[in-house]
Amino acid sequence: MEERIVNSPIRPVRIAGIGRYLPETVVTNGELEERFGVPTGWIEEKTGVIERRRADVAGGETASIMGAAALAEALGDGPLELDLILNASGTPEQAIPDGGPLIQRALGLHRSGIPCFTVHATCLSFLAALDVAASMLTVGTHRRIAIVSTEIGSTGVSGVDPKSESLWGDAAAAVVLERTNPEQGSALERVLFRTWSEGADLTSIRGGGTKLHPSRPGAVPEDLHFQMNGPAVLQMCLRRAGRFFAELHPSLRTGGMDGSGPSERIDVAITHQPSKAGLEGMERFGVLRERTVVTLDRLGNCVAASIPCTLYEAIQTGRLQRGQRALLFGTGAGLSMAGALLTY
Template identity: 30%
Template sequence: MHSAEDPSRAITLTGTGSYVPDTCVASADVEERLGLQDGWIHERTGVLERRVASPSQAASDLAVIAASQALASAAVSAADIGLIIVGTSTPDSPLPSTACIVQAKLGATSAVALDIDAVCTGFVYALDIAHKMMMGDPDLNHALVIGADVYSRILDYTDRRTSVLFGDGAGAVVLSRTNVGAAIDYSKLGSDGTLSDYVGIIGGGSRRPLSVDRLSAGEQYFRMNGRAVRDFVHDRLPQMIHDALDARGLVVGDVDLFVPHQANVRILSRKSVSTSASPTINSLSPRTDSVTPELRRYPSPSTRWSDRAA
């Protein structure tokens, strides 16, 4: 990001907001439930605690609180918002979009509203799409981008591969057409659908509608091949960072802060495996404090943590 001076690029982040539910579940409690040794979760993931939504809270409820904070921070009214994009993998319901529910709750009657489901990259996708929509539409002056998830509703709490990692929460930013604030200097998205079996929920879609038998088999729960995801991150993320730096004529030492997705401290640790062509994630950082470790108290609600640091 850079300070916005050129009016032709004057789309900036003018406000931020975040929300986590009140209920806090310590890793020690999860370990006891799963029959794990004391410290097992923290040793392997870095997570000390996570937040869990109340039974009455859905993704839109968390999103609205974070969004309201972002609007107040930006000094922008809901009526001035022309676009709302919600990145979520846990919508209130399959239809309508959670963004439309948020729009109604905020009273943002002029806003186009849509959801993006890109799991852990949901907020980044939503932010990039909103930014590029604003670049293409000069009449779009303010956009609200939200990441919100209630992963506690889709976790199998007998599965130590997933239930120890995720929490609930929401974050939001306001993009405005103004010369005040930090602008997005460069972005690049990517996908690899051949690896779609690494994470997912098998049941509940048009391919495998839920039935009594599929519910009994746990097809409604989130599943993940953690080792494959870790190897993918080790392989791709360092090169993507270098590509972004090269595109802007920068080197690692020019960067004050790296904010990677906060999934697992092992992925971000100095123990990350490197190859001759790609350095470790941690070695990208010239200082140990330039990679932020939010996950100890706020483990990933999938989409949220990039916006927390925006």
């Protein structure tokens, strides 16, 4: 079956504010290597992570509190004029209510009436929400939308696998997106999503839903733990990457980004931070190392918060400045692949 080609029009929107929240607790490789009895340097070699943050869940540090803190920074000291709060997270704080209202409440806006809901596409939730928000702003139904990705992915690991335990980091990030004029230059130029459900079982948490509810007879803890066949995911992505990047933008080619002219140049690559192997694989199918902002070594894989956390770092360090173009890219369970071109 041929993939249906959907045109993605340029949408004149701008990131008016961005914020990030990192839990105070830092877990080093030395701590984990001692716990699991693996050699010094083993974790960094296998995953590319040197340290990661851990939320103090027992102390009441929730995903909504983290997300609210990131959104507070994104809002700054300006007037609070939000038409919508989108929760774009892959690890929900609880099943019901939706995480959006929990973030609104944690921000102290529990009587504001601001609508809230979740856009959930696992690690690609931020990109999916960016697409949704840009469309709403462009058609004129909204003026300012907050997108919040807040993740406590560390709760989904089994605690017995050193590679899995060491990969995940907890973090939150938020952006405030607003409608702008085409003359100002900021725009979401292109968004491309593709899903191949033949890979749906390669990345999963099987339990927690109606199929394997925790209360059913025979339920086992493993149903609630994250499971992934990393090599199979990488190979599946590599097989499809060439066509995907060529469709996303003509200057993107497997093995590198050759666009250098004013209308083609990509100044920085903001990718999901899946793992050392995942980042190396991205270089093979179109993302160059020298233009890629890396946070994996200090933050680990922060699920959907990886892309906005890395975007935050690119902006704060000056690697992405107004008028420059960023490639946002990632893969997620499904199996899905998504990319976006954003002029900041």
